[in-house]
Amino acid sequence: MFKNNNVKFLFAILLTAIISAGITFAVVQKDSGLSQAQGKSDDPFEKLYSTYDTLKGEFYQDTNQEKLVDGAIKGMLQSLDDPYSTYMDQEEAKGFNENISSSFEGIGAEVQESDGKIMIVSPIKGSPAEKAGLKPKDKILKVDDKSVEGMTVNEAVMLIRGEKGSKVQLVIERDGVGELDFNLTRDTIPLETVYTEVENGIGKVQITKFSETTGKELADALNKLNDQEVKGLVLDLRQNPGGLLDQAIAMSDIFVPKGKTIMQIENKDGSKEVQKSQNDSAVNVPVVVVVDNGTASAAEIMAGALNQSAGIPIVGEKTFGKGTIQTAKSFEDGSSIKYTIAKWLTPDGSWIHKKGIEPQHKASLPAYANLPYLNPDKELKQGDSSAEVKVAQQMLKALGYKNVKTDGFYEETTKNAVTQFQAKYSLKSTGTISGETTIKMLETLQAQLKENDTQMEEAIKVLNEQMQ
Structure with a gap:
């Protein structure tokens, strides 16, 4: 399955987590009490310093120096109008780092x-x-x-x-x-980000995010699949929000032939850095990538690289569309700023920001995959009429109770279907939906969706066509 197992992993950390910042300033000007500026200064920061000194000395309540400084930094980042550039205080920075690394x-x-x-x-x-x-x-x-x-x-x-x-x-x-x-x-x-299973000689590899350990997890998973002599691979990047850029590059390197472009980085001055594969492709079996509208950032980098530079087809729905790169600067007090430093482009030079990547083979999940959540703490009973009742009816319909109406009114046929469902799963027969009944309906529907994963089915179909 693999040409070699000497996969080079890069660890220059460029963060691509999805966070933003904002602050609002309000100014009330009295008719008197504001002094006039005495001439114009060439120092662009004079106004900032002057505002700080004025508030420290003249604001009617005691001011907190740290809050004033933090507010000024937040305001600068907010003025960039970029949802991925933000200031993080000590607690927020700690949480951000935990999300990336543990x-x-x-x-x-x-x-x-x-x-x-x-x-x-x-x-x-x-x-x-x-x-x-x-x-x-x-x-x-x-x-x-x-x-x-x-x-x-x-x-x-x-x-x-x-x-x-x-x-x-x-x-x-x-x-x-x-x-x-x-x-x-x-x-x-959990820390684990790579999950595998084998079905009929096909290896399914789900990557849930790109953290510090994901590249190693993928390499280990592929080695295990190699031992099982799988005939093809499906890389599942659905619901993957991205993460670390270096991991996306290193993981793409496993599939993209040496010398081929993985991605391009477009800097502020318009110059471009081309990231190319450094290793001979380690995988020599057919591969298909599955994506959806939750596939974002680093996951889109990998999908684009494998498609455009390794000829690997993409199945599913249009991706999220995040085409910028962030880095972070930490301060001695534990706070930090995260800010956008560049655009990233696919190998052919496309910027997918707010556009996403269109799959070559479109496939959607069954309609019931998009049904809203039902609150187990809320009781639905005969005589009720609401949007929640309609959702419950649609769930019952999807689970095979065909006589149920989906008009949002909890009448006799709905009660009968609920009673049948409760009997099937040895639940207390109440004819109402709440608690254990609601939870079991949600679990059963989720299990059915896993068995009826139309996007994965399409991916396997495309993979089988490649293997013939």
Whole structure:
């Protein structure tokens, strides 16, 4: 399967996590009390220094020097109008570094600022966010009844994160659906980022993010698959929010022939750096890549490289579309700034920012994959009429209870279907949907989706055509 196992891994860390920042300043001018500037200075920072001195000396309450300085830094980054450039205080910087390099406790979803709102890029595999049914492009409106409007992503993340076992309630807005309530129990988000399985001689490799260990995990996984003599590989990059640039380059190097372009970096002055594969391709079996609208950043770099420079076909849905590179600068007090330093381009020079990558073979999941989450704490019963009832009816329909209406009114046929479902799974026969019944419906639907993964089926079909 492999031509050689001497895969070179690069470790020059360029961060590509998805965070943003923002701050608002309000100025009230009284009719008197503002002094006039005495001439114009050539020092562009005089106004900044003067403002600081004025507030320290004349503001009607005591001021905090650290907060004033932090606010000025936040304001500078916010003025860039770039959702990926931000200031992080000590606590936020610690959380950011944990997300890149180790496990952490929370709900397991990458978020960013989009048009002034906090948006989910992708839930992480096996996380509370994924199990609850949060989707890419969901916009977070409230956390535990507290509005996140006007917050930076860092501030919102600090509200969402918490100790394992603690609960958090989110109100999100989903396009075409409206507002939805999610009650999640926080958990430890694991370090492992590469998962494999073999089916009918085909190796399936799911990569969930690009952290410091992902390149080594992939190399180890491919070596194990080599021992099992698989005939082809499916690389699953769905719901992968990205991560470290160096890992994306090193992992692409395994598949892209030596000397071929992996990506291009376009600097501020327009100059371009071309990143080429440094090794002979280590894989010599057919490969297919699967993507969706949660495939972002470093995952898009890898998908683009494998497609354009190794001729590997892409299956699925258009990707997220993040085409910029970030780095970080840390300060002695533990705070840091993260800012965009360049664009990245695909091997053919395309900038996919806000556009995404279009797969050659389009495939969508069944419609029920996009059904909203149902809150197990909320009871749905005969006589109720609501959007939640309609969702429950659509779930029952997808699970094979064909006589159920999907009009949002909980009538006799819905109650009968629920009773049948409860009997099938040895649940208390109440005819109502709540608690264990809701959880079992969600779990059963998720298991059915795994068995009816139409995107993976299409990928295997394309792979089989290559293997013939």
